[in-house]
Amino acid sequence: MASQRPIRIALAGKPNSGKSSLFNQLTGLNQKIGNFPGVTVDKRTGICNLDEETQAEIIDLPGIYSLYPRTLDEKIVAEILADKKNRHYPDAVVLVADATNLKNCLLLLTQLIDLKLPTVLALNMMDLAAKSGQSIDIQELATSLDIPVLMINARSGHGVDELKQALKEKLNPSSRTIFLLDNEIIKVVKKIKERFLLDTDYEAYQFLQQTDNLVFLSAEERNYIREEAKASQFFPHKYQGAETVMRYGFIQDLLNKIILKTSDPEWKKFSYRIDKVLTHKVWGYLIFFSVLFLIFQSIFAWAQIPMDFIDQSFAQLSHIADTNLPAGPLFDLISQGVVPGIGGIIIFIPQIVILFACISILEESGYMARVVFLMDKIMRKFGLSGKSVVPLISGLACAIPAIMATRTIDNWKDRLITIFVTPFMSCSARLPVFTILVALIIPDNKIFGFFNYQGLVLMALYILGFLAAILSAMALKFLIKTRERSYLIMELPTYRAPRWANVGYTILEKTKAFVFEAGKIILAISIVLWVLASYGPGQNMQEAEVKVLSDVAMKGLSQQAIEDHIAAYKLEHSYAGIIGKAIEPVIKPLGYDWKIGIALITSFAAREVFVSTVATIYSLGSSDDQLTIKTRLKSEINPETGGPRYTPAVGLSLLVFYTLAMQCMSTLAVVKRETKGWKWPAIQLAYMTALAYLSAFLIYQTLS
Amino acid sequence: MADMVSGETAVISGFTDDEISVKLLEMGFLPGTAVRFNFTAPLGDPVCVSVSGLDLSLRISEASTITIFN
Numbered sequence: 131m132a133s134q135r136p137i138r139i140a141l142a143g144k145p146n147s148g149k150s151s152l153f154n155q156l157t158g159l160n161q162k163i164g165n166f167p168g169v170t171v172d173k174r175t176g177i178c179n180l181d182e183e184t185q186a187e188i189i190d191l192p193g194i195y196s197l198y199p200r201t202l203d204e205k206i207v208a209e210i211l212a213d214k215k216n217r218h219y220p221d222a223v224v225l226v227a228d229a230t231n232l233k234n235c236l237l238l239l240t241q242l243i244d245l246k247l248p249t250v251l252a253l254n255m256m257d258l259a260a261k262s263g264q265s266i267d268i269q270e271l272a273t274s275l276d277i278p279v280l281m282i283n284a285r286s287g288h289g290v291d292e293l294k295q296a297l298k299e300k301l302n303p304s305s306r307t308i309f310l311l312d313n314e315i316i317k318v319v320k321k322i323k324e325r326f327l328l329d330t331d332y333e334a335y336q337f338l339q340q341t342d343n344l345v346f347l348s349a350e351e352r353n354y355i356r357e358e359a360k361a362s363q364f365f366p367h368k369y370q371g372a373e374t375v376m377r378y379g380f381i382q383d384l385l386n387k388i389i390l391k392t393s394d395p396e397w398k399k400f401s402y403r404i405d406k407v408l409t410h411k412v413w414g415y416l417i418f419f420s421v422l423f424l425i426f427q428s429i430f431a432w433a434q435i436p437m438d439f440i441d442q443s444f445a446q447l448s449h450i451a452d453t454n455l456p457a458g459p460l461f462d463l464i465s466q467g468v469v470p471g472i473g474g475i476i477i478f479i480p481q482i483v484i485l486f487a488c489i490s491i492l493e494e495s496g497y498m499a500r501v502v503f504l505m506d507k508i509m510r511k512f513g514l515s516g517k518s519v520v521p522l523i524s525g526l527a528c529a530i531p532a533i534m535a536t537r538t539i540d541n542w543k544d545r546l547i548t549i550f551v552t553p554f555m556s557c558s559a560r561l562p563v564f565t566i567l568v569a570l571i572i573p574d575n576k577i578f579g580f581f582n583y584q585g586l587v588l589m590a591l592y593i594l595g596f597l598a599a600i601l602s603a604m605a606l607k608f609l610i611k612t613r614e615r616s617y618l619i620m621e622l623p624t625y626r627a628p629r630w631a632n633v634g635y636t637i638l639e640k641t642k643a644f645v646f647e648a649g650k651i652i653l654a655i656s657i658v659l660w661v662l663a664s665y666g667p668g669q670n671m672q673e674a675e676v677k678v679l680s681d682v683a684m685k686g687l688s689q690q691a692i693e694d695h696i697a698a699y700k701l702e703h704s705y706a707g708i709i710g711k712a713i714e715p716v717i718k719p720l721g722y723d724w725k726i727g728i729a730l731i732t733s734f735a736a737r738e739v740f741v742s743t744v745a746t747i748y749s750l751g752s753s754d755d756q757l758t759i760k761t762r763l764k765s766e767i768n769p770e771t772g773g774p775r776y777t778p779a780v781g782l783s784l785l786v787f788y789t790l791a792m793q794c795m796s797t798l799a800v801v802k803r804e805t806k807g808w809k810w811p812a813i814q815l816a817y818m819t820a821l822a823y824l825s826a827f828l829i830y831q832t833l834s
Numbered sequence: 835m836a837d838m839v840s841g842e843t844a845v846i847s848g849f850t851d852d853e854i855s856v857k858l859l860e861m862g863f864l865p866g867t868a869v870r871f872n873f874t875a876p877l878g879d880p881v882c883v884s885v886s887g888l889d890l891s892l893r894i895s896e897a898s899t900i901t902i903f904n
Contacts, residue, residue, distance in 0.1 A: 623889075
């Protein structure tokens with residue numbers, strides 16, 4: 131056995147049935163997150179040692195109620211289970227059922243049985259079922275379905291060893307056929323079955339039902355099926371409804387046989403009582419906004435401590451590498467390009483960890499469903515879903531984890547719109563840019579002796595970002611066309627304490643996905659940006675020192691000041707400087723000069739880089755004191771007007787630009803990962819830049 | 835069904851929308867089954883109902899495609 135390929139086992143079941151807990155129990159840390167082709171659900175696979183010799187490859191399928199997908203992402207399940215050639219086609223399926231809710235869980239099970247997949251029924255949450263007073267005749271259930279039935283507790287791990295034992299044996303498909311085909315369609319089903327050499331009628335029936343979803347079929351094959359379906363008047367919806375009713379008829383008969391004592395409805399009383407408070411029209415929203423505030427506070431402020439530590443560590447590491455490695459372009463690349471580039475990826479980890487800890491606690495406890503319940507009506511007006519609230523608010527701290535959090539939104543269109551507008555929310559990286567510019571152009575006066583002008587402007591910028599997000603969402607609601615209808619037929623699960631191990635696995639999974647998938651792109655762009663800012667054409671860069679030192683104005687300046695002037699000279703003559711000068715005609719209508727142009731380009735790595743670039747370009751590279759930078763900017767003269775460079779018009783134009791522009795490569799990298807391609811990040815970049823440009827243009831032209 | 839009041843129970847008699855009905859059936863909204871209307875969201879939409887042992891949230895627009903008999 132050991133030399134053969136591992137047994138492939140798929141975990142199937144409805145959402146909230148404890149599938150993920152079981153997956154974590156079976157695989158532990160031996161799990162891998164990948165992508166299914168064409169859809170945006172994570173593919174979670176892992177290795178499980180059934181015993182010392184037998185290994186099994188476990189795949190966690192997305193949570194579904196039946197083989198018929200409710201969202202585009204769910205079609206992957208039918209794609210795998212109806213295609214014997216699929217590399218994930220399982221040798222056996224474990225159907226994880228919530229024992230407190232057998233009826234719904236058995237629907238999918240009866241479909242698996244009809245596909246003749248060797249299936250094990252794992253009855254999870256037996257402890258809760260027992261508490262509810264329900265008792266089941268397991269023996270009879272196993273006999274009636276002709277499959278092994280096991281009791282497990284996926285939270286405690288109870289029964290998992292017995293499950294492994296059962297999976298080690300060669301499993302046979304059930305001998306039962308539950309769904310009997312209608313006489314009207316039996317002919318066309320048999321025809322499809324023969325044409326595609328299928329083993330079961332139900333596979334052929336699925337080919338007819340889900341012709342468009344089964345992407346492994348060629349266009350020609352699909353046409354053939356469509357023609358046949360049309361010729362024999364096969365209407366998918368009609369038959370699908372009849373099939374479900376029939377299956378539930380079977381399930382009801384079965385339940386009548388096996389349920390010895392029904393559950394006492396009182397057992398949910400506690401959950402209902404919590405709901406009374408959490409969905410209350412006053413308390414419900416008050417509690418929800420407190421929870422949101424707590425999440426925001428934790429990613430905005432508490433994440434700052436580890437982030438500062440990472441920032442300093444990488445700055446030191448870069449410095450150590452710089453001083454210890456020999457001179458030369460390759461070593462410069464390592465110490466100044468690669469090391470800070472990796473630092474620029476790692477720095478997001480604290481925020482990702484904290485946000486996903488919060489989100490998975492909300493999901494695990496059952497509260498997330500109530501959030502949707504509370505917010506759906508408002509959010510739907512803007513083309514968003516109830517689940518968009520958490521990503522949007524998280525976007526106020528950082529768009530990276532926020533966009534990753536949109537995976538909880540089932541509907542593709544709702545999710546796409548949320549991803550698209552989240553970067554408008556003013557993130558914490560904009561704050562350093564905001565504070566320095568606001569301090570520069572807005573007087574520190576109080577209005578009515580109470581409101582601070584600077585504070586008001588800052589607030590206005592946050593509101594501007596929020597409005598841009600909401601209005602763009604409304605526009606996209608009409609622009610994006612989709613076949614998929616938005617549903618909110620959603621289970622409100624019973625409240626439970628979160629399982630902490632699951633929270634841990636989620637954090638680990640999200641961090642890995644970010645570092646290894648989006649991280650590559652971030653590193654690549656940051657190296658490109660570094661090269662642009664550090665190298666220039668011709669001899670200018672090498673001659674920087676000579677040129678600056680020969681300048682008479684430099685006489686008598688301190689060593690530090692001279693070095694700052696050299697850095698400024700180098701940046702001006704680098705490729706970034708040349709690009710900055712080249713775009714000057716384009717940004718002039720916004721009130722900017724080439725120096726600001728350079729800052730726009732370098733701050734694409736991260737918005738806050740604006741401040742350090744400005745410091746370098748004004749020969750203040752060694753100073754990180756805000757006051758020094760502010761004083762220097764204030765004294766900068768616009769040669770054309772003779773007045774100050776940073777007038778209120780220029781300052782406001784810049785503020786608006788930074789509020790609206792997609793000045794963040796890391797966000798683009800994450801959007802690319804979440805939307806599976808460059809199309810959406812490209813549209814987003816173009817749209818946000820255009821909107822920022824136009825708005826900044828209007829501001830500058832009206833004010834100056 | 836959208837006209838039901840909190841705490842009311844009724845029997846499902848059918849559906850008015852083909853596409854949504856297949857999803858509703860899968861969740862256990864079966865003709866002849868009792869459905870209990872629990873409460874509405876504070877803003878009046880969606881609503882929380884219990885059917886076939888599940889507590890579900892439905893938009894008013896979805897609930898109104900279910901016809902009831904009471």
